[in-house]
Amino acid sequence: MTLADVAEYAGVSASTASRALNGRGELSPATRAAVLEAADILAFEPSHLARSLRTRRTHTVGFVVPDVSSPFYAAALKGAQGALEQAGYRVLLMDSTQAVDGEVAALRTLLAHRVDGVLVSTVGIDGERFDALVTRRGIPCVFFDSELDGAGDGAVLLDNAAGIELLVEHLARHGHTRIGLLAGSPRETSGRDRRDAFVAAMRSRGLEPEPGLVAGERWSLEEGRAATRAILAAGPRPTALVSSSVELALGALLACRELGVGIPDELALATFDDAYFAELLDPPLTAVAYDPADVGRRAAELLVAAIGDGEVPARDVTVPVDLVVRRSCGCGT
Amino acid sequence: MTLADVAEYAGVSASTASRALNGRGELSPATRAAVLEAADILAFEPSHLARSLRTRRTHTVGFVVPDVSSPFYAAALKGAQGALEQAGYRVLLMDSTQAVDGEVAALRTLLAHRVDGVLVSTVGIDGERFDALVTRRGIPCVFFDSELDGAGDGAVLLDNAAGIELLVEHLARHGHTRIGLLAGSPRETSGRDRRDAFVAAMRSRGLEPEPGLVAGERWSLEEGRAATRAILAAGPRPTALVSSSVELALGALLACRELGVGIPDELALATFDDAYFAELLDPPLTAVAYDPADVGRRAAELLVAAIGDGEVPARDVTVPVDLVVRRSCGCGT
DNA sequence: TTGTAAGCGTTATCAC
DNA sequence: GTGATAACGCTTACAA
Numbered sequence A, B: 001m002t003l004a005d006v007a008e009y010a011g012v013s014a015s016t017a018s019r020a021l022n023g024r025g026e027l028s029p030a031t032r033a034a035v036l037e038a039a040d041i042l043a044f045e046p047s048h049l050a051r052s053l054r055t056r057r058t059h060t061v062g063f064v065v066p067d068v069s070s071p072f073y074a075a076a077l078k079g080a081q082g083a084l085e086q087a088g089y090r091v092l093l094m095d096s097t098q099a100v101d102g103e104v105a106a107l108r109t110l111l112a113h114r115v116d117g118v119l120v121s122t123v124g125i126d127g128e129r130f131d132a133l134v135t136r137r138g139i140p141c142v143f144f145d146s147e148l149d150g151a152g153d154g155a156v157l158l159d160n161a162a163g164i165e166l167l168v169e170h171l172a173r174h175g176h177t178r179i180g181l182l183a184g185s186p187r188e189t190s191g192r193d194r195r196d197a198f199v200a201a202m203r204s205r206g207l208e209p210e211p212g213l214v215a216g217e218r219w220s221l222e223e224g225r226a227a228t229r230a231i232l233a234a235g236p237r238p239t240a241l242v243s244s245s246v247e248l249a250l251g252a253l254l255a256c257r258e259l260g261v262g263i264p265d266e267l268a269l270a271t272f273d274d275a276y277f278a279e280l281l282d283p284p285l286t287a288v289a290y291d292p293a294d295v296g297r298r299a300a301e302l303l304v305a306a307i308g309d310g311e312v313p314a315r316d317v318t319v320p321v322d323l324v325v326r327r328s329c330g331c332g333t
Numbered sequence C: 001t002t003g004t005a006a007g008c009g010t011t012a013t014c015a016c
Numbered sequence D: 001g002t003g004a005t006a007a008c009g010c011t012t013a014c015a016a
Helices: A003-010 A014-022 A029-041 A048-055 A071-086 A100-112 A127-133 A160-173 A189-203 A221-233 A246-259 A292-309 B003-010 B014-022 B029-041 B048-055 B071-086 B100-112 B127-133 B160-173 B189-203 B221-233 B246-259 B292-309
Strands: A060-065 A090-095 A117-120 A141-144 A154-158 A179-182 A240-243 A268-272 A286-289 A315-319 A322-324 B060-065 B090-095 B117-120 B141-144 B154-158 B179-182 B240-243 B268-272 B286-289 B315-319 B322-324
Touching: A003 A014, A003 A029, A014 A029, A048 B048, A060 A071, A060 A100, A060 A292, A071 A090, A071 A292, A071 B071, A071 B090, A090 A100, A090 B071, A100 A117, A100 A127, A117 A292, A141 A292, A154 A160, A154 A189, A154 A292, A160 A179, A160 A189, A160 A240, A160 A268, A160 A286, A160 A322, A179 A189, A179 A221, A179 A246, A221 A240, A221 A246, A240 A246, A246 A268, A292 A315, B003 B014, B003 B029, B014 B029, B060 B071, B060 B100, B060 B292, B071 B090, B071 B292, B090 B100, B100 B117, B100 B127, B117 B292, B141 B292, B154 B160, B154 B189, B154 B292, B160 B179, B160 B189, B160 B240, B160 B268, B160 B286, B160 B322, B179 B189, B179 B221, B179 B246, B221 B240, B221 B246, B240 B246, B246 B268, B292 B315
Parallel strands: A060 A090, A060 A117, A117 A141, A141 A154, A154 A315, A179 A240, A240 A268, A268 A286, B060 B090, B060 B117, B117 B141, B141 B154, B154 B315, B179 B240, B240 B268, B268 B286
Antiparallel strands: A090 B090, A286 A322, B286 B322
C-alpha cells in the first residue's frame, strides 16, 4: 500500500492524497473524505522512510546508555521514551556496553539512521571524536547523568555535590570521622563529581579523606564488593562508608555479610541512588533519592526544544536529590 | 556528504562508488581504493533511509514491551539488543505501557518505520488486530515472555509450569498445605500459565486451591501488597504463599512487615523470578531463577532467522528455570 | 482546488 | 570495469 495506491483508489493525484492525509493546503471536503476513506480501506500506513528522505527529518532520536539493563538507565529510558513519544519522536536504542568504542559505534549507527538528535549518557568519549561525529554535523545532543564538559546542547545532571554532602553530613552527625568512599567510574562526570564532592565534604569538616579508604572505579555490584573488601583490609577500618551508587552499596552489603562485619554497628553505610527495594533490604539502606525517569524526561524535553529551535542556548538542568534515612546509617536501631 | 559527493571526489560515477563501498561487482582495485579514500576523507556515512527505501529492508527491528523500566524487560532488551546488533539490526523501542491500545499504537508506529520484524511481549492484543497489523503484512514476529496463541513466527517462553511446580513442591515439602497465590495479569499468557500451573500443582497433591487464597491481576509491587493483605484478611490464613513475580513478592514482604506477619515463620514465601538483590533482602527470597537476558537473546535469534529464511517453521523455545533456595521459604532458619 | 514534476540518496538494471 | 538511468514512496513548488 503506497500513497499512489490510495490516490488511485480515491481517484485523485498523489499530491492531493498527500495533502489530504497531512491536512495541508486547501482542498474540497469531498476529496479529503474520499482520500481518508481510501486510506482507511486500504489500511495505508505512510512510509516514514520515504517521508524522512524527502523532508530530511526522521522524527527519530537516538538514546545511548552504558547499560540498558541497569535500573537507573532503564528508568531514564522509560521517562525519555514517554516524553519523546508525546512529542512525536521514536527512540532508537543503543547500548555502549560501558566502552568508549561502543559509544562511538553507537553514534555512527545513529548518524547513518539520520536521527534528528541524540540523548547520551557518556562513558567518556573524547571531545574530538564527539565533535567530528556529532557537533560538526549539527546533530542536536543533550547529555544526561554524565556529560562531556561544554559539548552538546544541554545536559541534565543529578545534584551530585548536594547528594554526597547530604550523605557525609548525615554520617558525620552520627559521629563518624573515619569515612570511606566507594567510588564509581572516574571516566564519567557522575563518578568524578561524586568523588570530588566527597573530598570537599570531608575537608569542609576538617577531615582528610584517606587514600586507603577510597576505592572502586566501575559501577557494579562486584566492584562494590571488591572495593569494600579492599577498604576493610587496608589498615584501620573506617566506621562508615559512603557509596556512589546502589550497585556499589549492594556489593558492600554482600562483602560485609561475607566478612561478618555488622551494618550499621561495625560499619555504617549510606549511598547515592535509591532503589524501590531499598526499604526491604537487610538492613534497609539509607540513600540519596531522586526520580530517574525524570532525568530521562527532562533530557528529552531539552532535546526536543533543541531540535525545534535549532540552537537553544545550552541549558543545563540539575535534578534535585533527597536524603531518605533508613537503618544502614545507624538510625532507628 | 552524499554518495554523489564521494563519487565526484573520487572522479567516478555514483554507481561505481556504491559498488566500491558495498564490495559488490568487479571493479579495478585502483578505483575501489580511490572511492574508499574519498569516503574516508569526507567522513561519508551512507544514508540508511535512502538505502532502505531502495532495498526495502531497514535492518531495524521493533521491540515492544509492557514496561521497559521493569528489570525483566530491561534485561531482555539488553540481551536482544546485543544479539540484534551482532546480526546487523538496530532496535526501535516501544513501551506499550501495559495497555492493549498502547501495544497497537506501538505496532502501527513500527509498521510506519518499515521494520524488518518485531519482538513483542504482548499484554493481550487480540488475534484479529494482530493479524491485520502484522500477519497480513508479512512482518516476521516473535513473541517472548507472553505470546498470542498460534500467532507469529515463534515464541520464547519461560518454563512457567515447571517453575510453579518447583515452588509448590518445595513449600509442600516444608509441610504446607494451605498455600496461597499472588497472581499476575490474566491477560498475559505468563500470568495465566502460572496461575493454571499453581492449580495443577496443588491438585496433583490432593490440595484444592481456595478461591480466597488466590489474588492479584497486575504485575506490580503495589498489587502484591494489596493482594497479600486481601489474602491475609480472608478467613483462615494460609501458611505459605507462592508469588508469580518478584514485584509481587516484594509487595508481599512489605505487607507482611506492615501487618507484623513474620516471614517465614508465620508465612512462608517463594516466588517466580529471581532478582540480583534477592540474597540481600530481609529475609532472602527463595525464588525460581532464569536468565532474562537470554530470553531476549533467544527471541532475537529466532527473529533474525525468521527474517532471513522468510518462513521458518514456527519454533517455540522454552527457557529452563531453577529453584534457588534461600530463607523466605523457611529453609536454614 | 487539484495536478505535474522534481527531488530526497541510494541501489539495480542495463548498456557500453 | 564503469556509467547512465530508473525506481524506491513520499512532499512540495509551481502550474493550471
